[in-house]
Every structure is written in C-alpha cells, then in structure tokens.
Amino acid sequence: xxxxLICGIHGVTxxxxxxxxxxDFSEKVSKLLLxxxxxxxxxxxxxxxxxxxxxRLAIIDIASSHQPLTCNCGNHHLTFNGxxxxxxxxxxxxxYKFRTNGDTETxxxxxxxxxxxxxHLLRGQFAFxxxxxxxxxxxxxxxxxxxxxLYFFDxxxxxxxxxxxxxxxxHGKAHDLETLTRLLLQRAITAPETAYPGVRRxxxxxVWTFSKNSVEIIKLTKQVKKTEGKKPDLNELVRRINQAADxxxxxxxxxxxxxxxxxxSALVAKLVQDRVSYPLKAYTAVWSTKEKYNEDKxxxxxxxxxxxxxxxxxxxAADWWxxxxxxxxxxxxxxxxxxxxxxxLLSERASKDVKVVTxxxxxxxxxxxxxxxxxxxxxxxxxxxxxxxxxxxxxxHFSNERNERLLFATxxxxxxxxxxxxxxxRWPSFTALSFSKSMNFDHHSDLDALRDWDISHYLPSVLLxxxxxxxxxxxxxxxxxxxxxxxxxxxxxxxxxKHITFFATKTLLKAASKEILPEGMTVEKKMGFPTPLGSxxxxxxxxxxxxxxxxxxxxxxxPISTNEMKRMFEEHRNGxxxxxxxxxxxxxxALWIRQ
Numbered sequence: 225x226x227x228x229l230i231c232g233i234h235g236v237t238x239x240x241x242x243x244x245x246x247x248d249f250s251e252k253v254s255k256l257l258l259x260x261x262x263x264x265x266x267x268x269x270x271x272x273x274x275x276x277x278x279x280r281l282a283i284i285d286i287a288s289s290h291q292p293l294t295c296n297c298g299n300h301h302l303t304f305n306g307x308x309x310x311x312x313x314x315x316x317x318x319x320y321k322f323r324t325n326g327d328t329e330t331x332x333x334x335x336x337x338x339x340x341x342x343x344h345l346l347r348g349q350f351a352f353x354x355x356x357x358x359x360x361x362x363x364x365x366x367x368x369x370x371x372x373x374l375y376f377f378d379x380x381x382x383x384x385x386x387x388x389x390x391x392x393x394x395h396g397k398a399h400d401l402e403t404l405t406r407l408l409l410q411r412a413i414t415a416p417e418t419a420y421p422g423v424r425r426x427x428x429x430x431v432w433t434f435s436k437n438s439v440e441i442i443k444l445t446k447q448v449k450k451t452e453g454k455k456p457d458l459n460e461l462v463r464r465i466n467q468a469a470d471x472x473x474x475x476x477x478x479x480x481x482x483x484x485x486x487x488x489s490a491l492v493a494k495l496v497q498d499r500v501s502y503p504l505k506a507y508t509a510v511w512s513t514k515e516k517y518n519e520d521k522x523x524x525x526x527x528x529x530x531x532x533x534x535x536x537x538x539x540x541a542a543d544w545w546x547x548x549x550x551x552x553x554x555x556x557x558x559x560x561x562x563x564x565x566x567x568x569l570l571s572e573r574a575s576k577d578v579k580v581v582t583x584x585x586x587x588x589x590x591x592x593x594x595x596x597x598x599x600x601x602x603x604x605x606x607x608x609x610x611x612x613x614x615x616x617x618x619x620x621h622f623s624n625e626r627n628e629r630l631l632f633a634t635x636x637x638x639x640x641x642x643x644x645x646x647x648x649x650r651w652p653s654f655t656a657l658s659f660s661k662s663m664n665f666d667h668h669s670d671l672d673a674l675r676d677w678d679i680s681h682y683l684p685s686v687l688l689x690x691x692x693x694x695x696x697x698x699x700x701x702x703x704x705x706x707x708x709x710x711x712x713x714x715x716x717x718x719x720x721x722k723h724i725t726f727f728a729t730k731t732l733l734k735a736a737s738k739e740i741l742p743e744g745m746t747v748e749k750k751m752g753f754p755t756p757l758g759s760x761x762x763x764x765x766x767x768x769x770x771x772x773x774x775x776x777x778x779x780x781x782x783p784i785s786t787n788e789m790k791r792m793f794e795e796h797r798n799g800x801x802x803x804x805x806x807x808x809x810x811x812x813x814a815l816w817i818r819q
Contacts, residue, residue: 231291232257232279232696233303233374234391235353237362238382239436241272246382250275253384256391268292270301274355274362278303293328295336296321299357302332305387306350306372309471314345340365340431344444347471347709351426353385363433368445369586369707370415370428370684373556373692377423383434389556393420399817405783408809411560412685419557419816428684448716450672456718461736468708469495472582479703480505480578482570483532485522487730487747488584488593490530491737492705496582497530506532507574507581509566511756512540519754522747529745537573539566541764544755548815554697558816560686562755562808567694575698585687585704589678590715592671592723593730600671601724671720758804762797769793769811778817782810 234253236246247269254265257279267277270292278291292303308314311327320333327348334342335354340363343350349371354363364385366374376385377392386392398404398419406413415425426432429445473479473496481493483506497504508523520536527534547565552558559565574581588594691702706712715723715732723732761769773779773789782789789810796803 231305232387233277233291233305233351233353234279234384234386235274235276235303235355235362236382236384237274237355237434239273239360242269242275246384247275249384250277253277253386253388253391254279257386257388266290266292268301270294270355271357273360274301274357276301276303276353276355278305291328293332295332296323297336300332300336301355301357302328302335302352304328304331304350304352305374306348306352306367307474308346308348308350309474310347335363340433341442341444343367343431344446349703349707351387359435361433361435363431364426365431366426366428368429368709369679369688369712371688371692371702371704371707373689374426375418375423375556376426376432378434378439388554389418389420389423389425390553393423395421397421397817399781401783404781404813407558407813408783410685411809412557412689414681414685428680448713450719451717452719456722456732458732458735458739461714461732462739464708464711464714465491465495465736465740468705468711469499471708472496472703472705473499475580477579478502478505478577480507480574480581481532482506482567482574482581482583483508483523483527483534484584485519485526485747486584487734487737488587488706490526490745490747491733491740492582492584493526493530493532494741495705497532503531503533505535505574505577507535507537507570509570510536510538512538513756513759518756526745526747529742535573535577537570539569541756541760543569544757544760545765545768548812551694551697552812552815552819554693555816556689556693558809558812560690560812562757562804564690564694564812566755567690568697571695571698571700575700578700580701580703581695582703582705583691584706585691585702586683586706586712587733588730589675589683590706590712591730591733592675592720593733594678595729597671597674597720597724597729598726600674601721601726669719669721671724675720757808758796758802761793761804761807762799766793766797769807772814773807773810776814776818778814781817782813784810 234250234257236242236250238246250267254267254277258265265277265279267275269275276292292301294301308327308331311330314334315322315330318333318337320337322329322333331346331350331352334345340354343365346367348367350365350367351372351374352365353374354365355361356363362383364374364376366372373387374385375387375389375392376383377394384392398421403413403419407419413419415427418425429443431442431444433440433442479496479500481489481496481504483489483493493504493506506527508519508527510520511518524534544562544565547568548559551565551568555564571581688704691704695702718732723730725731728734770793773782774786779786779789792803792807795801796807
C-alpha cells in the first residue's frame with residue numbers, strides 16, 4: 225500500500241549553524257500550519273544548518289512514511305506536501321533500497337539519483353523542500369501549475385520557508401499604494417511576489433536552489449508544440465481524460481466532489497463515480513433566496529442522473545459575510561472573488577464526511593471556456609472595433625459589470641490594455657503596465673497569449689490558491705482533475721482558436737463529454753461559480769459593507785476616495801450601475817487590512 229499526504233511544510237536554514245531562535249520560530253510556524261495537517265506534526269533538525277517540519281493530513285497508508293524523511297545515505301532530507309500519482313511506475317527505475325511503500329520516499333529516491341531537474345517526470349501535485357547536507361543547499365520546488373503553494377523569506381544569513389505566507393511574514397502586510405492598487409486590479413499578487421514585504425512565492429513549475437551566497441532558478445515548464453493544421457483527435461482527448469481520472473481517485477479514504485450546474489464538475493463527478501465503490505458524495509452551494517443564477521436545479525438534476533449522494537449547502541448573506549471574515553485569515557492576502565467564501569463554506573461542510581474533494585479547476589483555462597475568449601475573437605474581426613465603439617454607450621447602459629469589462633476590452637487597440645481590461649476597466653494605464661510585465665506575445669496569437677497568461681497567472685494566483693487555502697483551512701485536500709499533466713499537454717497542443725467558435729467556448733471538451741456522460745444528459749450554460757452578491761449589496765449587506773468601507777480605519781488605506789465609494793454604493797443600490805465586483809474587491813482588501 226502506498227502513502228500520500230496533503231499537508232503543510234516548513235523549515236529554516238542558517239549558515240554556518242542554526243540558532244535557538246530559528247528552532248523556536250520553526251515551532252511557531254508549525255502551530256500556525258496545524259489546520260493543514262491535523263493528524264500529526266513533526267520537526268527534525270537534520271544537521272547543524274537546517275531544521276525541517278511537516279504537518280500531516282493523512283490520505284493513504286496512514287500508519288507509515290512519516291516526514292521529514294532522510295534518504296539511505298543520510299545526506300538528503302525531504303519535507304513534502306502533495307501526492308505523486310505515478311509513483312508506483314517510477315519506483316522500478318531507481319537503484320534504491322526502499323524502506324516504505326509510498327510516494328514520499330519514491331520522490332526522495334528520484335531526487336537523490338536524478339536531481340531536482342527530474343521533476344518533469346512526476347504526475348501529481350506537490351510542493352517540497354530538499355536539503356542536501358553535503359552541498360549545504362536547499363531546493364524549493366512547486367508543481368507545473370502551482371496547485372500547492374510554497375513561500376520563503378531570505379534574510380541573507382538565514383532562510384525560512386512555509387506553505388503559508390502569513391506564517392513567516394515578520395514585517396506584516398504591504399499597505400503601499402502600488403500593492404493595494406494591484407490587488408484591486410488583478411485580484412491577487414502573482415508569484416514570485418506576495419502581499420507581504422520580504423516574503424516571496426515559488427512560481428509554478430520552478431525549482432529554486434539556495435546556497436550560502438547564491439540562488440539558482442530552474443524553470444521546468446516546457447513549451448508545448450502546437451499541432452497546426454491537424455484536426456484534433458477526439459479519441460485521444462477522451463483517453464487522456466480517462467487516464468487523468470484513473471490517477472485522481474487513488475486514495476484510502478472516501479473522495480467527494482464539488483458539483484455546480486455546469487459541464488466541468490458534471491464530467492468530473494461522472495468520471496470519479498465510475499471509479500469508486502461507494503456512493504460519491506457531491507456538495508453544491510445554494511442560496512437562501514431565489515436567484516436567477518442559482519445552480520440548485522441543474523446540479524440536482526445532474527446528481528440524480530449520476531446517482532450521487534447530494535448535499536446542498538444553503539448559504540445566506542450573513543453566512544457569506546462571516547466566511548469572508550473568518551477565511552481571510554487563511555488566504556495569505558485578500559479574498560480574490562466572491563466565490564472564495566463559498567468555497568470555504570463548501571469545504572467546511574465536506575470536511576464532516578471526506579478528506580478529499582475533486583474539482584474542475586483548469587478546464588476553462590486549458591480548453592478556453594471563458595467569455596473573454598469569444599470577446600477576443602470578435603475584437604479581431606476586421607472592421608468590428610469601430611462598430612463596437614459607435615454603440616458602446618448604448619450597450620454599456622444595459623450591461624452588468626462583467627459584460628462591461630468585456631465590452632470595454634474589445635475597444636482597446638493595445639493588447640496589454642485589452643487583456644488587462646478583462647479584469648478591470650479602472651486605471652487602464654496601470655493595468656496595462658502590470659500585464660506588460662507578465663505577458664509575452666512572441667510567437668503567439670492573441671488568443672494563445674491570453675490562454676497562456678490565464679494558466680501562468682490567473683489560475684495559480686486566484687483559482688488554485690483559493691482551492692488550496694479555503695479547503696485546507698478545513699483540513700480538506702483538493703484534486704483538480706483537468707490539471708493532469710498529460711491531459712494539459714494535449715489541450716495546449718491545440719491552438720486556442722480551435723477550442724472556440726464565435727458562438728461557443730470549450731467546444732472540444734464539450735465534444736469529449738458526449739462520449740463520457742450518459743446519453744441525452746445536458747448541462748446548463750456556464751455560470752462561473754456565481755454568488756448573489758449584487759442583490760445582497762442592495763439589501764442585507766448594504767449597511768455592513770458601507771460601514772466597513774466608509775467608517776473603518778482600514779478604508780483610509782484604500783487607493784480610492786470616500787466620495788467615489790459613496791457614489792458606487794448609491795449607484796449600485798439604485799440599480800443605475802452594477803458595482804458588485806468593484807465593491808467586493810474593496811471589501812476584501814479592507815477585511816484583509818483589518819485582520
């Protein structure tokens with residue numbers, strides 16, 4: 225029987241040797257990571273210069289393979305967060321005498337024999353720290369998509385690392401204008417930067433190796449070659465989806481699924497249900513009031529068709545606000561989207577039944593499922609942009625905030641302004657500057673560049689960070705099925721343009737789903753994990769939100785005037801304009817500052 229862990233990792237290195245304060249600091253960090261690993265906590269001084277720690281949430285072979293783990297030669301020491309799905313296949317490749325049957329020692333053996341640049345061989349999700357006592361080097365690594373987080377603080381004489389940024393943030397939070405403005409515009413700070421001075425994050429698919437006087441960065445994310453001119457192989461896509469499902473269900477405890485009314489989660493539920501021997505538990509958020517975007521009916525229909533054990537989590541405005549206040553402490557920054565609090569509440573309910581949930585993160589990025597991909601396609605039609613400009617004022621009057629962003633974006637001639645506007649229409653020049661630092665348009669179509677940016681920035685910084693932090697705050701592991709590396713390679717080998725039409729997104733995944741879902745089964749149009757925040761901010765949450773932003777001390781630090789916020793509240797309540805997303809972002813930053 226193998227062993228797999230989702231947990232928290234941490235440690236401290238100091239040259240030439242540790243101080244008592246380093247050991248005390250490591251113990252403090254371990255306590256702050258208790259929610260990530262409630263089953264056990266262990267620290268180990270592996271040599272005079274390094275202490276490693278691990279807090280454990282046991283999923284497979286619960287009785288063995290405790291961490292931190294030292295190799296047979298005694299020189300390499302590992303603390304590991306995650307799971308390697310293909311560890312059984314890998315074990316036979318190493319000339320190593322195994323003492324355990326799990327993936328942790330398999331990873332350690334691979335690193336000892338092949339080095340850190342071999343992690344492209346892994347299939348799974350991981351963040352790990354490897355200390356080499358011979359070379360006195362510390363390697364920190366994160367999986368290809370950044371499913372699991374890893375942060376560090378380097379003082380020069382010492383370095384500490386952790387699965388949580390706030391646990392090692394010795395200088396508080398960044399309240400400077402640039403940081404707060406970036407949070408308002410992009411919803412998150414992207415790696416390697418964070419919202420905490422001095423604390424940095426290992427970017428997806430990278431290994432950072434630290435020695436006494438230097439750091440070496442290895443980028444292991446490969447560029448997938450596009451199959452230009454070839455018709456996508458639907459059978460191969462179905463095969464890789466099934467292969468990903470085979471990997472994702474490896475567990476000695478029951479698995480659950482977060483079920484919305486859309487395609488992505490329905491497909492995940494079907495794939496997992498076919499591979500487990502028990503009724504699959506599904507969890508859906510429903511609202512206490514009738515809302516046009518309530519996914520209750522469609523999710524219930526899917527659950528009945530697939531014979532799932534369906535649990536509905538009814539959420540009120542008060543529940544949502546309380547979750548915002550509580551969960552912000554675990555987010556390592558402001559909450560990025562209203563759905564963050566919903567994810568927290570779903571995880572809280574799921575934790576009563578399961579330790580693992582499967583989700584659909586990554587499908588919209590890999591298979592081009594967002595409305596902005598169609599907007600980008602439309603904006604590229606010759607002569608379309610002048611037409612949109614002439615009708616802008618009329619169309620904008622009837623738009624909600626998301627459609628306003630899409631419309632504004634299609635009018636921009638600059639790629640950076642256009643891409644940035646998909647996130648915010650405020651301060652477009654600042655938005656363009658932020659995006660220009662992180663986007664590369666070389667050898668890409670605009671659509672491919674947009675997809676690449678989503679995968680390398682929005683996916684890890686917003687969606688995966690939300691999934692990890694909100695679920696792990698309730699001691700639940702999240703497994704995003706679509707981010708299987710082989711499945712992702714296939715999706716990325718197909719040009720973004722071939723995933724969409726002028727009338728539909730995610731066309732290839734939809735075609736594949738017809739080969740997997742029961743015949744005749746239909747799913748609702750994508751709603752994007754919606755919340756009724758717009759209506760709540762006109763009623764139940766109006767006074768609470770207004771008081772937070774206009775009367776609390778934290779509001780003084782926000783890069784927006786009180787009069788501007790008053791105007792937004794009144795326009796929103798009166799139905800003149802939909803400011804729900806703008807107000808949410810201000811609320812989330814204010815709550816984070818207040819923590």
